[in-house]
Amino acid sequence: MAVGLRLVDRPQNRMLHTNSPAEPATAIRIRDVATELFYEKGYHGTSMREIAAYVGIKPASLYNHFASKHDILYEIAFGTMQEMFTGAQAAIASAASPEGQLRRLVEFHVRYSATNRLRAKVADDQLHAIADEQKGSVLDLRDRYESLFRDVLRRGADECGWHIDDVPVVTFAIATMASAVGVWYRDDGRLSADAIASIYGDLAIRAVVGT
Amino acid sequence: MAVGLRLVDRPQNRMLHTNSPAEPATAIRIRDVATELFYEKGYHGTSMREIAAYVGIKPASLYNHFASKHDILYEIAFGTMQEMFTGAQAAIASAASPEGQLRRLVEFHVRYSATNRLRAKVADDQLHAIADEQKGSVLDLRDRYESLFRDVLRRGADECGWHIDDVPVVTFAIATMASAVGVWYRDDGRLSADAIASIYGDLAIRAVVGT
DNA sequence: GACCCACTGACGAACGTCCGTTAGTCTGTG
């Protein structure tokens, strides 16, 4: 497990006296462990037994916290998309000009993709494994997120004469470029998330607004 | 199956008299079907039974053509990386200046990612499912591919004063941006692969060289 | 032309293993 999971082995560890309130609730630990395993091996490549082992409980106990394996993935994906959507809204609201909005948007997206790289990638890549009834609400949120980007670009093209051959194509190009930061970003890496966000902000502005 | 698979049902179809040489060999059909299923549902989400059903043979017969499920994925991933690497080499050789080389490189990458979108995405996303002994050779090829990009950017930064804050970061940004075309490209879509490649070529040049 | 034989690629049946999930029980905490 490359990122940071450790198998928990606690033969005698039945919440001895709920000592530390800092200790995260089991449901959260399950969600975090599952996020990491889904990231590493995919949804279908990860078993409930494995999740349980890393959390340090027996497989059956998972069902005290989640109704099903699908529900774990759904909670990860939906929660992530929700965070991204509200964050992007705030980013846009924090600037007035299209140029300022684009920069804030890209910077937010990069920062989020970096600091929440596991969540963000799982929400993207494992969509196919979400149950059909649940998939709709996640996709809907994603569409609304993308349209935030698109609207800023469209306004820049209309009002400021940006170099945009094709708004949807460029929207997607910028968004995916920023998403991909999560693939290589590391908390202890050479560059901070803010520094990378700034580089990408420059890149996007230069690509679209000009030098 | 969204892309184009059809379940093959042929109760009486034992290569009646090897009539058409146009009919692809079974191994190729298996590879193509597997590519599509891995793309749609991931490696672990796809079963050998399912692959066999879409090809129109029984599961056991798959093993006349591939030693294992892992081998199918490996052949897809390695073959794809090989094609991309040799294509990128040719793209670089076709221009002399860093600017020309970057444009050709981006255009090739976009065009390949568009016209081979299933292969390309499977090779990227399903790497985690490749057996450890085989993973090395695929990763190695990918590293060499990335260094082709990196070298062009580095040369542009050194010799032509391009705006590159950080060569590895920008390398990755451009490459992933171009890869992502495969997510939405469709053969019968509004824009041809060449047109999209050109848009992305412009975008990359503008982002890095300036207007 | 008739025979032989290696080869290819399909088949049905079965293997041991692992899967997600459930039922029922026990135990410590409030």
Next chain:
DNA sequence: CACAGACTAACGGACGTTCGTCAGTGGGTC
């Protein structure tokens, strides 16, 4: 005492893979 949350044990089913078998094809020999 009630309850939340852990446990043990087990379920049916799906998994990748192996096996023995067999029809059809093609080339070499008489």
